[in-house]
Amino acid sequence: MKLKKSWWLLVIVSLGVIIPFVAPYLTLDPANSRVPINSTAIQFPLLVAHIVFACVALISGFFQFIERIRIHKPKIHRYLGRIYVSSVFISGLLALAVVFYIENFTKTTAFLALSLTWLFTTWKGYRAAVRTSFDEHRKWMIRSFGVTLVAVSGRILVPVLFLTYYILNGFSLPGGREKMIEDVLNINIWVGLVLNLIIVEWVILKSKK
Numbered sequence: 001m002k003l004k005k006s007w008w009l010l011v012i013v014s015l016g017v018i019i020p021f022v023a024p025y026l027t028l029d030p031a032n033s034r035v036p037i038n039s040t041a042i043q044f045p046l047l048v049a050h051i052v053f054a055c056v057a058l059i060s061g062f063f064q065f066i067e068r069i070r071i072h073k074p075k076i077h078r079y080l081g082r083i084y085v086s087s088v089f090i091s092g093l094l095a096l097a098v099v100f101y102i103e104n105f106t107k108t109t110a111f112l113a114l115s116l117t118w119l120f121t122t123w124k125g126y127r128a129a130v131r132t133s134f135d136e137h138r139k140w141m142i143r144s145f146g147v148t149l150v151a152v153s154g155r156i157l158v159p160v161l162f163l164t165y166y167i168l169n170g171f172s173l174p175g176g177r178e179k180m181i182e183d184v185l186n187i188n189i190w191v192g193l194v195l196n197l198i199i200v201e202w203v204i205l206k207s208k209k
């Protein structure tokens with residue numbers, strides 16, 4: 001019961017964090033983009049498509065961990081599973097293209113690592129389901145969804161990283177506020193990815209017991 005409650009809390013927090021980030025892109029106006037757009041003909045449509053499919057992955061993924069559906073409605077689980085896997089593949093491949101438009105090297109490598117980890121863990125989870133290795137399937141899909149949730153944790157971590165930056169600089173901002181924001185937004189995805197992968201392995205080990 002406790003786990004179920006915390007799952008719904010995660011759903012609410014995730015949607016609460018992600019909706020304000022997604023909304024500007026649904027206007028389909030590049031002027032509303034929060035990230036720099038160098039090409040309205042290619043980069044922006046790729047980014048919007050990435051975001052739309054990522055939202056489908058996030059929402060369908062949440063349903064896959066609801067025991068009532070997974071155990072009692074296996075057909076719905078399989079149907080939603082196909083939607084999750086397809087949207088991760090589409091969104092992840094689009095992300096690989098969008099990465100080429102990012103100017104900062106640290107941020108580029110973070111998104112590159114994130115895309116590849118997303119595609120790899122989802123592929124492994126999908127293949128395990130096809131082979132009917134359900135224990136493997138469960139582990140890889142927990143990993144895959146943990147990576148999906150980096151979109152949430154990476155953003156939640158921003159204020160924590162601002163504070164860390166301030167403390168590590170001896171309670172000062174040597175390069176000013178702009179520099180702090182820039183530095184934090186270049187590493188938040190890396191930190192989110194490492195943190196989520198650790199949490200996910202801990203969840204898998206704990207559930208084994």
Ligand code: HEM
Nearest residue numbers: 021022034035054055058095098111114115118147148151
């Ligand atoms: C987990 C794998 C994901 C990868 C590899 C990925 C990759 C990317 C990349 C490369 C960008 C462009 C960043 C830039 O140009 O600075 C981006 C932006 C964005 N992505 Fe994803 N993404 C992922 C998951 C998600 C999910 C699950 C969502 C939402 C449900 C999402 C929503 C967004 C939004 C809203 C932006 C615009 C950035 C902003 O306004 O802050 N992404 N993503």
